[in-house]
Amino acid sequence: MKIFGFILLICLLTQNSFGQEQELKKMPKRTDKFIRMQGIRLGMDVTRPFQDFWNKGSRYGTEFSADVELLPNFFPVVETGWEKFKMNHDYVSYSGSGSYTRLGCDYNFLPAEHKLDKDMLYVGLRYGFSLAKQRVSSYSFENYWEQTTGSFPSQNYHSHWLEFVLGMKGEIFENFFMGWSIRGKVMLAQKEFEMPPVYFTPGYGNATNSFNFDFTYSVYYTLPFGQK
Template sequence: MKIFSFTFILCLLAITSLGQQPELKKKPKRTDKFIHMDGLRVGMDLSRPMQHLWNKGDRYGTELSFDMELIPNLYPVIETGWEKLKIDHDYLDYSSAGSYTRFGFDYNLLVAEHAKDMDIVYVGLRYGFSFANQQVKEYLITNYWGDVTGRMGKQNYTAQWAEFVLGIKGEVFRNLFMGWSIRGKLKMSQKDFEMPHVYFNPGYGPAEKEFNFDFSYSIYYNLPFNFRK
């Protein structure tokens, strides 16, 4: 009888405590029309290996990018790559190579047409820096007294710049995107030498210019995962 009374009291207390618990409410769904992308988007710039087609010298490289929607319409971005420039003439054999990284964000201007729409038109800002080296393997100077030849060893240098970006990323298949961007690059700082002057900055372009234009064409894949849970 005592055991039955004790069990009855425990059950009564449990029912009372459950009745006092607040109701669990689900997180409401987004009701806006902003693009909503889960996961990490990884990209490769397809134009970097073919820069020799529209730039001076034999210029080529590779670049990867990573972006994700942190808050509605705002996408933090990291872009990192490597570039090389080689100029080989009768009077000069010059090469420059190095790595670069850019940090920044993109802001989407496009309104979603439906819940799964992830196409974006964006404007963005970047801070970029590079670590590179240059070398003159051979040079030739012709004058009245005869030809002068020589070479210069490797020189290490750095550069920093800011970028303004306008671009598009469109989903062509599920989680597969393609897009292009145009960029204006403003040089902030540059290490230089008296002989020879730095001619090329990886990720930036011609070092003697204070402002450069560039464009890119890339392919992306979104690695879907819901990090907001």
């Protein structure tokens, strides 16, 4: 009887284990490969204070960003900042400064290797606008008869442009990210003056160019706000 009871127990355990294995096989495999970012990601562009290394004149500023996963692989983005530009030559002393904001979205096309993977390779689009002012504190030029000097008072102006973005964001520690982007900027509209012409647009760059190229390098932290 003891042997019969032991054999019966083994049969029941084997049947139960086989049933669990069959149930696991019936469970659908994960087919989605998108990031599941459970929070809002805040960032700061660390290149903005050092732009005078690759730009003519003295240009510096600050920029912050925020993005969130609204739909699979779809991330609305807000970027805002402030910039100042100075240029001093023998013939002109110019300064411009102001704030800017960009609104847009990023689409990630890098598949997630596992459910905790949050690395991104993305393309994006931005609409940017700025409110700024400029001033020519002195200018000087020579003509055939004499040397002309003078200045222009502060002038307020606004600008609008589009940006096309390609970039990457990688998680280096839990909720901490680093990433870069390259950007092509196309001017849409800008207020103009008879004299002097607008030379610098915060967030855009050289206002005399209809197209500008730029890059960023940022650090990010995700503030988690619950489970999906």
